[in-house]
Amino acid sequence: AQKITQTQPGMFVQEKEAVTLDCTYDTSDQSYGLFWYKQPSSGEMIFLIYQGSYDEQNATEGRYSLNFQKARKSANLVISASQLGDSAMYFCAAGPLHFGNEKLTFGTGTRLTIIP
Amino acid sequence: EAGVAQSPRYKIIEKRQSVAFWCNPISGHATLYWYQQILGQGPKLLIQFQNNGVVDDSQLPKDRFSAERLKGVDSTLKIQPAKLEDSAVYLCASSLDRGTGTDTQYFGPGTRLTVL
Numbered sequence: 482a483q484k485i486t487q488t489q490p491g492m493f494v495q496e497k498e499a500v501t502l503d504c505t506y507d508t509s510d511q512s513y514g515l516f517w518y519k520q521p522s523s524g525e526m527i528f529l530i531y532q533g534s535y536d537e538q539n540a541t542e543g544r545y546s547l548n549f550q551k552a553r554k555s556a557n558l559v560i561s562a563s564q565l566g567d568s569a570m571y572f573c574a575a576g577p578l579h580f581g582n583e584k585l586t587f588g589t590g591t592r593l594t595i596i597p
Numbered sequence: 598e599a600g601v602a603q604s605p606r607y608k609i610i611e612k613r614q615s616v617a618f619w620c621n622p623i624s625g626h627a628t629l630y631w632y633q634q635i636l637g638q639g640p641k642l643l644i645q646f647q648n649n650g651v652v653d654d655s656q657l658p659k660d661r662f663s664a665e666r667l668k669g670v671d672s673t674l675k676i677q678p679a680k681l682e683d684s685a686v687y688l689c690a691s692s693l694d695r696g697t698g699t700d701t702q703y704f705g706p707g708t709r710l711t712v713l
Contacts, residue, residue, distance in 0.1 A: 524688075524706055525704055526688060528702070528704075531701060572640075574639070587640050587641070588639050589637070
């Protein structure tokens with residue numbers, strides 16, 4: 482079982498600045514995956530980035546990077562050069578790496594607002 | 598490639614009425630998920646199908662909720678009878694499930710249910 486904690490309910494960031502969204506997790510699984518999703522006001526959950534617990538290098542996808550610190554059990558999302566379209570809810574999620582079992586547990590989310 | 602389709606997008610019903618939601622996953626995706634997202638919270642898994650079999654329905658309130666995926670493609674989630682606390686967004690997701698680890702889940706736009 483996993484528990485995901487996102488301690489920032491809301492953040493305001495100036496356009497073009499970098500932003501870090503915090504996520505800590507607690508899991509009893511030996512192998513697990515960490516995900517970040519974006520949820521705009523339209524409601525759809527958009528996959529952003531994935532990190533496996535076995536990956537030694539931090540994942541990157543365009544302007545998104547995942548700062549994975551296994552010993553601290555943290556998986557922070559970093560968005561570089563923020564844009565107005567980045568305003569949305571952001572959810573951190575984790576799931577065990579078992580064959581055919583992809584059950585994800587989500588955090589409560591962080592609402593990010595980009596200020597022009 | 599078409600994404601996950603859901604209908605209807607919005608539904609308003611009175612308590613004790615019945616309601617059904619439909620989901621069509623991404624073509625070729627073996628695994629289908631239904632999530633409930635209450636306002637201010639992250640999504641919570643209700644049921645997971647692999648092809649037309651149930652993998653996990655431990656958090657599905659089976660006295661009132663039911664779901665089926667008869668031909669291993671599209672799925673229907675039903676609530677009968679609805680309660681006020683069922684007001685939420687119901688999200689459908691699918692993943693390829695190649696069995697090599699945690700596959701990314703892709704979400705539909707959701708159905709926003711309001712129970713009066």
